[in-house]
Amino acid sequence: MTTATEKAGERKLFPEERRAAILGILSRQPKVMVNDLASKFGVSTFTVRADLDELESEGKLRRCHGGAMSVAKTMKVEDYQKRRSHASDAKSAIGAAAVQFVEAGDSIIIDTGTTTLELAKHLVGIPDLTIVTNDFEVAAFIEAKMPEADLLFLGGWVRSGYRYAYSLESLRSVEHLHVDKAFLSANGMTVEDGFTSESYEQAQLKAAYAHAASETIMLIDTGKYGKVTFSGFIDFDQVDAVVTEETLEPAVAEAIQKKHPGIELISAR
Structure with a gap:
């Protein structure tokens, strides 16, 4: 039986899928917010923070107040200072x-x-x-x-x-x-x-x-x-x-x- 969520094109994602989706969003915009992600994926803010912490530990994003930023975006400014x-x-x-x-x-x-x-x-x-x-x-x-x-x-x-x-x-x-x-x-x-x-x-x-x-x-x-x-x-x-x-x-x-x-x-x- 198909649920209402699935009819809307949504389903519960595995952690790996959810984290890949977060990175996908960050490839299109410079910043994501915890509350927005929790609402989008239908999970708790605790779960989202855990996802962001894991992705940061892998060097794939940078945590910031209330959310995270793309490493690619933040590195550009840092690269200038390094140069x-x-x-x-x-x-x-x-x-x-x-x-x-x-x-x-x-x-x-x-x-x-x-x-x-x-x-x-x-x-x-x-x-x-x-x-x-x-x-x-x-x-x-x-x-x-x-x-x-x-x-x-x-x-x-x-x-x-x-x-x-x-x-x-x-x-x-x-x-x-x-x-x-x-x-x-x-x-x-x-x-x-x-x-x-x-x-x-x-x-x-x-x-x-x-x-x-x-x-x-x-x-x-x-x-x-x-x-x-x-x-x-x-x-x-x-x-x-x-x-x-x-x-x-x-x-x-x-x-x-x-x-x-x-x-x-x-x-x-």
Whole structure:
């Protein structure tokens, strides 16, 4: 005999099924509440809390007041903080070394990234700069510490958990710019594949940045060498200088300079 609940398309779920359903809900929305889940599944709030505790112990969600959040959602913000704190001394050293390329009166593009942010911090005191960026942290620093600089912020959609904006309109805007220098970051670097980004949209924008600039300087820590991420955007023969925190291995430096004999390889240390 079919019960009224079953007629409505519901049935009592086994714990494993219920927990899978909770994760399914979290794949579509950032947060679930205990009371809502109890009502949905026809179980007690005690049972739901036990489910959430079990899923948290498995690393599949994060408990919060009154419910739980998707690990994927919470990790994005945490990942930014980790990127910012990871090898912070190396990033600061790269930023300090890269500032040698900036002259009074320059127009420059500063790409999004925790390493390029360190460059921005070393620009204080250089007069008459025009700065283009799509990075909120870079823009906020320039506005607060360098109010005399001309700042063009490229707006658009905000990637969740990150600190930059992107849109087709901003990409088209960059295609009409002509600047002195572009300072770019990357998620990966190999001799064979050049520089790569984990984001296709960002790769498009980075390529446009390089095209808009008379000189392109890559800021990248040596830990990125040997990695190839989702989308390539520039090769070594289109780059004027690469600034790293440590000297590249001699064989790597030789291979890079063979591809582009005029490239400058600068070590911050």
